[in-house]
Amino acid sequence: MLPLILFYLFATVLVLAAVAVIVSRNPVYAALSLVLCFVTSAAIWLLIEAEFLAIVLVLVYVGAVMVLFLFVIMMLDIDLEELRAGFTRFAWLGWIVAGVIVLEIAGVVLTGKLGIDVTRGAAPLPANYSNTQELGALLYGRYAYPFEIAAMVLLVAIVAAIALTLRHRPNLKAQDIGRQVAARASERVRLVKMDSEHRE
Amino acid sequence: MMPGALPSGPLALAIPEMWLAGSACLILLCDVYFGSTRRSLTATLTMLALTIGVALTGQYGLSTQRFLLFNGLYVADPLAGFLKMAAFVAMATAIFYSQDYLEQRAIRGGEYYVLCLTALLGIFVLISANSLLTVYLGIELLSLSLYALVAFDRDSGIAAEAATKYFVLGAISSGILLYGMSMLYGLTGTLDLDRLSTIVRSGPDAALIIGVAFVVAAIAFKFGAVPFHMWVPDVYEGAPTSVTLFIATVSNLGSFALILRLLAHGLAGTPAIWTQMLMAVAVLSLLVGNLGAIAQTNIKRMLAYSAIANAGFVLLGFASGVNAGYQAALNFTIAYVITTLASFGMILMLSRSGFEHDQIADFKGLASRDPLLAAMMLALMFSTAGVPPFIGFWAKLWIIQALLGSRHAWLATFAVLISVVGAFYYLRVVWYMYFEAAGDRPVPEARARMRFILVINTVAVTVMGVLPNALLRICERVLPP
Known part of the structure; x- marks a missing residue:
């Protein structure tokens, strides 16, 4: 319940x-x-x-x-005004797409009524069943090879994105991570001793 | 796991892929640390990696039997070993031709070479794919690397336009391929190409035809075959010539592996469906490619239309639906790759700093300016046109023989006639070189090393044309009936 x-x-x-x-x-x-x-x-x-x-x-x-x-x-x-400008003009297209989706949903919902039982629920799993473990066993066992290739695809995406967009301009104010890490508080904060002012 | 599956082979057969992936990562790291101070280091390391790759493939990657690795997702057979060897050699040659060109155009990012290696890895994955999953991953790895390579010259507007077109159309074709694959999976319940080939044996069924049609459309896109050829001329023209060289040659080996694994193997049970589709695509490609090339004034665009026509020839070999046709298609692909490597190598050779040698008119009077280069270009154009005794002649002849052998006489007749039309634009280049005045066009630079490799490449085109049986024997051995 x-x-x-x-x-x-x-x-x-x-x-x-x-x-x-x-x-x-x-x-x-x-x-x-x-x-x-x-x-x-x-x-x-x-x-x-x-x-x-x-x-x-x-x-x-x-x-x-x-x-x-x-x-x-x-x-x-x-x-936003510019985005909404074409709304009524293209609304009919939206209605058509929405209609198709409603029909498709109805088709899925009504399959039971039509006598086709394709919506059997999965069998309940035991309490100590871990689907994380199952997924891991599949990804790193049976599908290790495509998993590695997918990793290469992601690597290519990173390399390509950096190669195509990173530009070294002369006046670029980029971070220098080495210097950032090496910075000490003593270099950044200067404590100045001042006499407190006295109101006469 | 699989009924009648062959025993899993030793992991060593996958050493070419492992080496390629590992060396790509290592070279990327070396480039990050040392690339800015030593510019030629990355190129040298890449050539070294490819040379070692050839040795490793020769030592471990060749097998005389068919082995399944990685739970049947990966296949190592004689064909895979041969194609990987060919891809390594073609890639090394392409990089060798490209080095000067890249240096002159200040395309210096070491990522260029890393992306070349990952694209090659994508081709390898395709070559050894034995599952719809690995086929798709191979295509994506290859295509993503190529999109980035086409756009690599960031200051060139025409390259950015070409890359955008290539990327958008490529993404759509990937979607089409996935849709077709999902229908095949829905019908059969398996991604495994071996199982697919045994399950799909029934007669034509509407859903199967639609699924296969989507797959064929995606394959035609990869080949640049009509009606999915729109990207070819723009990408060939817009991309840096070194990248065009890559797309026109090495990438073709991947396309060949794709059609062989998906259609000739995975859907071997119902050849009637896809051979008819391939026939239509091939005939249209031959027509559009050969007629389109006549109107071009840019040599890169002309070779792009020539590539469309040649894709038509490869697809004709597959459309025959018989093993002799597949062997002829493999032979044709290898012959085309060898010849085209040298043709684009010639354009790279003749290009100078600040000058793209990409107009056909730039070849005017080359015979008087540089007789050796002109003679080589003559051999290459004759070979591509299919004039004996060069390698291209035999490649076309065997395709036509296979068509006749499978009783497609009208296709064979059409292929011969349209090749005669095609000879016109190859011969026009020869005409410009030998019978037109040079005007004030300069004498090409010496570049002894590149000239040497070009000579070897052209001699290979000629010798393999005079002694054509060696390549055919190899094709027969790696693709046994």
């Missing part, structure tokens, strides 16, 4: 937060609502015993992606 109550609680919050993402006028509020979406989805994933994925969702999406997103939103000067 408790899991069911929790599910409906989180699901309600999730749907409300998703609506808030769309209707917020302020992009920062929309992004924060999206964070709430991710956190509640992570809670729902916990309920279906996908602990590792739930933690990764919070760490990666909330911790990294959305923070980056918020930085971008706050740093860019977004002209």
Whole structure:
């Protein structure tokens, strides 16, 4: 009973937060609502015993992606009027896409009614079952080779991004990490002894 | 794990990949620490890594049997060993040709060489792929490195445009490939190409045809075959010539491995579906490539259209659906890579600091300015056009023989006729070199080392044309029926 109550609680919050993402006028509020979406989805994933994925969702999406997103939103000067300009003109396209999605959802929901039972739940797992361990065994065992290649793909992405964007300009005020680390408090803070002033 | 699977081979067969990945990381580190003070160090280390790679492949990477490694995700067979060896040698030659060009254009980032090595690793992954997963990862590793290489000259607007086009179209084709793969996976429940080839034996089924169509479209994009050829001329023209050289040659070995592993092996059960698609793509490529090349004034663009036409020939070999056709396609790919290495090497040789030798008119009177280079360019153009006794003639002949052998007489006739049309624009270069006045065009620089390698490369094109059977024997051995 408790899991069911929790599910409906989180699901309600999730749907409300998703609506808030769309209707917020302020992009920062929309992004924060999206964070709430991710956190509640992570809670729902916990309920279906996908602990590792739930933690990764919070760490990666909330911790990294959305923070980056918020930085971008706050740093860019977004002209909302310009963004909204084409809204009514392209609304029909949005309605068509929305209609297709509604049909697809209906198709998935109604498969049970049509006599096709494809939505069998997974068998309950024993208490000491760790899906983190299972994922690790697959990633570092059976799929070690593609895992390593994927690591190389990420390395290429880093190298390419740096090679294409980093420019050494003469007047660049870049950090010199060696000097930063070597800095001592005694070099930075100068204590000056002054006589206190006396009001005559 | 798999019914009838071959025994897992020794891990040593994967040493070429391990060496390549390790040396790419090491060279990256060396470049970070010493690259700014010793500029040629990274290039030298890369050449060293490639040379050691050839030795290691010769020692460990060649196998006479078929072995499966890494739980069946990786295959080591005679073909893989041969293609890796060829890719190492082609890469080393390409880097050798590129060094002066890069130095003159102040393209000095050591990352250039690291990206070349990772692209080569992507090709290796493709060559040894035995699962849809590894096929996809290989393509991504290769493509990502290539996008960055095309854009590497950051001050060039035309290169940035080419890279953007290449990246956007490449991303779409990756999506198309993934969609096709997901349909194949949905139908069969396996990513393993061995299992796929045994499961997909039934007759044409609508979902299967759609899935295969998506896969064929993505393969055609990688080859630059019509109607997915739009990126080829722009990328060939816009990229630095050294990168064009790479895309036109080494990258082709990866495309060959891709089509061989995915279609000729993974979908061997239903050749009827994809051979028909390949025929249409090949015929269109031959037509558009050969007719498009006539109108070009830029030699890089002309060679790009020539690449489209030649992709058509390779696809014709696969469209025959018989093993002799695959052997002919391998033979054609190797012949094309050897010839094109030297053709682009020639453009790099003739380019100087501040001058891109990329107009066909720049070849005017080359015979009087530098008879040796002109004679070599003559041999290369004749070979690409398919004039005997050069290697390109035999390559085309065997494709046509395979087509006749599989009763595709009209395809063979079409290929011959369109090749005659194609000969026009290759011969125009020869005409410019021998029968037009040089005007005030300067005498090419000496550059003894590069000239020496170019001579060896051109002699290889000629000797392998006079004695064509050696390469064919190798192709027959690594692709047994």
